[in-house]
Amino acid sequence: MSAPKLAKVIDIHALKNACSNCSLREMCLPTGLSHDEIEKLDQMVYTRKRVKRGDSVYRSEEKFGSLYALRSGFFKTTLVMEDGRDQVTGFHMAGDMLGMDGIGSDQHSCNAVALEDSEVCVIPYARLEELSRELYVLQQHFHKVMSREIVREHGVMLLLGSMRAEERLAAFLLNLSQRFASRGYSPSEFNLRMTREEIGSYLGLKLETVSRTFSKFQEDGLIGVQQKNIRILDSNGLKSVLGRDPG
Amino acid sequence: MSAPKLAKVIDIHALKNACSNCSLREMCLPTGLSHDEIEKLDQMVYTRKRVKRGDSVYRSEEKFGSLYALRSGFFKTTLVMEDGRDQVTGFHMAGDMLGMDGIGSDQHSCNAVALEDSEVCVIPYARLEELSRELYVLQQHFHKVMSREIVREHGVMLLLGSMRAEERLAAFLLNLSQRFASRGYSPSEFNLRMTREEIGSYLGLKLETVSRTFSKFQEDGLIGVQQKNIRILDSNGLKSVLGRDPG
DNA sequence: GAATTGGTTTGATCCACATCAACATTTTCA
């Protein structure tokens, strides 16, 4: 694992009205805000960072100062144990918010690593708190974003604690599919940005098990796999893998 | 599993200055607030509920309206899958905040069940949002509480995804011990409020494995177990179980 | 276009934990 590198900082005042013009405004912070209110956001979100594949926006133990709205690209967040074992705690795509783990202790508690060249909007946290005291809708939306992160993690706990390998992978694929769909991409064909090992880490499985399970799903006609390219051929079939008797 | 029962509602205007006089004010919402500010909280938190063992403060799918500060007692939160499998997602004790899962979708996504007769303070969520726009310290503290819940869940994901049975149970005991300690109880002797099955569900293990592992720890002189009573005899020993080579 | 590198697939074997089963102990409540 390489040392963290400095990501490039871009002044987006040049790109007049950052949030106002952003295609993600319906699924990001501006959700529900009026035009005038979004202009206030624009003043707060005044930098973007390019993050190259493999680099991180923040690392565990680092001082917390900002949240990051993922504008384009793909991230994983990871935790590392003292003995080196590490665990992927999430995969994140455009519109997702990163960094909320840092608020509670004023320092980050995981690493946010780009799985492809990405771009994030930097949201200085103090400014966000300030503005959300002023704009009710912003406050409300921010709370929802945090709450949903809690619920998402509940779901992962259910997956890790109660599901078998096939169920985990099916749930994973269906979740990805649904998230791509809600961003306007095809729910039935997409490219994985992460390796089998990263999928395994997220799902509490070894990479060989992930690979074998992909092959099994393919044999069963549920999906088509070719390296990182996934086609979902029978999404109902995948759904029925969940909660099915083993065997 | 019995149907939810109505918990008893108590008017705490009678108990003048609810939060002001509460012994938990240092670890609950009032943290960091001035005397005058706490008095504003008092106006917001105007009911308490007694919740009997086995009853719940809220259940999955129920409309969300309030958060609950756990004043005394002990809770578990659980998720239930369609096929009936269920997963304990957390154990909660005095000073903890329950219900934040409901904010994102305006309905609860898990069940909060009392493991012993308990008492919660009802915090109407709309009032909390309002007041936290007014009181910076309250806003800040509330955000920290949510963030810490996210971090806690990260920890559980690490546990479920990367640890072996002994490590999980050791981590569980150390966590409980530390939480009792921070509440002024003995970190080295306490009574479990949950069954082996509930521990197992939380840790992604079967109850037999939990029981065997307790016995093993006892043989190794790490803990003393007598049913629900736990004495931690060698907390460093327990710590060294974490991250140790299998065997 | 050969060689290297990082990732993936597949087979053979192993083991940690699940499952099944029997019994012991504690709690509940008639």
Add this chain to the structure above:
DNA sequence: TGAAAATGTTGATGTGGATCAAACCAATTC
């Protein structure tokens, strides 16, 4: 108080996924 129900312990056995090992494939790099 005593019978039934719930919970906990322990042993014997089974199995899903881990581990070990060997190719294979795709993308870089020289």
